[in-house]
Amino acid sequence: MKTFQILINTEFWLKNSAVYYAIFFSLGIADYLSFHPLYALPPLFFTFLLFSPEYRTLFFFRLLAGLLLMATAYFYTLLLSPPLVEKGYFEGVFSIHSVAPYTTSFKKGWIYKGRLEGLPCSVTFFGPQQKRYPADHHYFLQGTLSSTGNYYRLKPTAPWIPLTKTYGIAEKRFLIKEKVRKFFTKHLTHPELLSTLITGDTVSRKLSFDFARLGLNHLLAISGFHFTFLTTFLAALLRPFLPRKALLWTLLIATNLYLFFLGATPSIQRAWIIIQLFFIGKLLGRRSFHFQLLGIAMLIEMVLSPYVVINIGFQLSFLSCFGILFFYYPISRFLHFFFKKRPYYETKKFSLLEKHIYLLGSFFKESFALILSVNVTLLPLLFFHFHKFPCLSLFYNLFIPLFTSLIMTLTLLASLFPFLFAFIDYANSYLLALICYPIHLLDFSLYAQPSFTFLLLYFFLLFPFGIWLSKHLFDKKAPLL
Numbered sequence: 141m142k143t144f145q146i147l148i149n150t151e152f153w154l155k156n157s158a159v160y161y162a163i164f165f166s167l168g169i170a171d172y173l174s175f176h177p178l179y180a181l182p183p184l185f186f187t188f189l190l191f192s193p194e195y196r197t198l199f200f201f202r203l204l205a206g207l208l209l210m211a212t213a214y215f216y217t218l219l220l221s222p223p224l225v226e227k228g229y230f231e232g233v234f235s236i237h238s239v240a241p242y243t244t245s246f247k248k249g250w251i252y253k254g255r256l257e258g259l260p261c262s263v264t265f266f267g268p269q270q271k272r273y274p275a276d277h278h279y280f281l282q283g284t285l286s287s288t289g290n291y292y293r294l295k296p297t298a299p300w301i302p303l304t305k306t307y308g309i310a311e312k313r314f315l316i317k318e319k320v321r322k323f324f325t326k327h328l329t330h331p332e333l334l335s336t337l338i339t340g341d342t343v344s345r346k347l348s349f350d351f352a353r354l355g356l357n358h359l360l361a362i363s364g365f366h367f368t369f370l371t372t373f374l375a376a377l378l379r380p381f382l383p384r385k386a387l388l389w390t391l392l393i394a395t396n397l398y399l400f401f402l403g404a405t406p407s408i409q410r411a412w413i414i415i416q417l418f419f420i421g422k423l424l425g426r427r428s429f430h431f432q433l434l435g436i437a438m439l440i441e442m443v444l445s446p447y448v449v450i451n452i453g454f455q456l457s458f459l460s461c462f463g464i465l466f467f468y469y470p471i472s473r474f475l476h477f478f479f480k481k482r483p484y485y486e487t488k489k490f491s492l493l494e495k496h497i498y499l500l501g502s503f504f505k506e507s508f509a510l511i512l513s514v515n516v517t518l519l520p521l522l523f524f525h526f527h528k529f530p531c532l533s534l535f536y537n538l539f540i541p542l543f544t545s546l547i548m549t550l551t552l553l554a555s556l557f558p559f560l561f562a563f564i565d566y567a568n569s570y571l572l573a574l575i576c577y578p579i580h581l582l583d584f585s586l587y588a589q590p591s592f593t594f595l596l597l598y599f600f601l602l603f604p605f606g607i608w609l610s611k612h613l614f615d616k617k618a619p620l621l
């Protein structure tokens with residue numbers, strides 16, 4: 141029985157009920173969108189928790205609550221499902237959520253994203269900025285509708301008709317981002333990279349292609365990396381001047397303003413929800429558990445929009461976080477066999493050169509552990525969606541995120557010390573050169589096309605293994621079997 145309890149790790153599920161219920165809720169949504177027999181495996185796995193004699197009653201009621209939540213998610217998704225629409229001529233009211241620059245191989249324009257009669261939809265407009273439709277109210281549109289999965293695109297065939305007594309904040313957000321883009325254009329030779337990193341809008345197709353080729357797309361998509369960077373920078377800047385509680389309130393307000401500036405996407409929402417819950421917990425004096433925060437964020441996002449589960453950004457964002465939480469520490473410990481951690485009294489005796497080599501080696505070891513923990517989790521999903529994996533990403537992700545963080549730090553400091561822009565321009569150009577002209581010896585990709593069934597089986601086996609592994613490593617008394 142002890143071996144069995146170690147394998148299913150009842151302690152993990154006791155502490156992280158939010159993850160437990162998030163799994164059931166996601167299964168209910170998935171059942172509605174596309175039924176698969178393997179969706180029955182997680183509930184079946186959870187029934188084994190009933191064999192824990194100490195918590196049998198608790199897990200019995202949790203299982204009932206989970207199954208009820210699963211059924212609720214199914215009918216909730218049914219209720220919020222957009223109407224079935226045939227492709228072709230369509231007309232209706234378009235409410236705009238965001239507007240951003242958009243380029244093709246031949247012309248430049250703007251892409252508007254929002255909802256067209258409840259349908260998630262985008263509309264492109266090509267022309268000069270002076271003729272662009274402002275995104276501060278809704279429009280009545282007529283045009284040709286096409287779709288990719290559950291996402292729609294409308295090609296207008298008539299002028300947009302603005303609707304009075306309607307209002308939207310997308311235009312204000314766009315104008316602020318335009319000021320940021322113009323600011324970088326004024327100070328930098330190649331402003332596209334920093335504009336994308338700060339605003340989240342990719343204005344250069346070539347930049348997007350180069351980053352994708354190296355597996356660095358996650359740097360261009362605003363996520364937890366950017367929110368963590370912002371809060372770390374502000375905390376370091378303001379900590380000498382503000383008491384702890386005032387600092388937490390300041391960071392809470394700053395992250396909300398940052399969300400308003402960026403707009404909401406699945407990865408942004410996930411990062412924002414987690415950081416809000418973290419700061420609120422700190423203000424209330426409550427201890428935060430990483431898995432609980434992630435589970436709560438997942439539940440909130442699915443409640444706000446059930447169809448988010450089929451969004452690639454949502455899948456990559458949450459699964460990468462789970463992968464880091466499960467596998468980063470075990471992989472880091474494994475790498476200690478090749479690069480041992482030295483106690484302070486030993487490193488103190490090192491020469492200056494040896495100290496630098498040791499610090500550099502430690503950084504690359506931790507970076508490699510992080511990369512492996514993410515890719516162990518995401519690799520089958522990347523193959524499923526994109527059918528390839530760029531091997532260069534294993535190398536470039538070792539140092540490009542750090543380089544990017546340094547440039548972003550200098551950029552924020554340059555708002556106080558403008559003379560730094562000369563160095564930033566040089567560093568920015570050097571970084572772009574590294575990305576645009578990669579090492580040809582490693583510039584190849586692995587290709588695979590796993591089935592959806594394989595994907596489900598992989599994650600069903602991977603995450604129980606990750607839970608067991610974390611139990612074994614963090615609890616020194618826990619036997620291997």
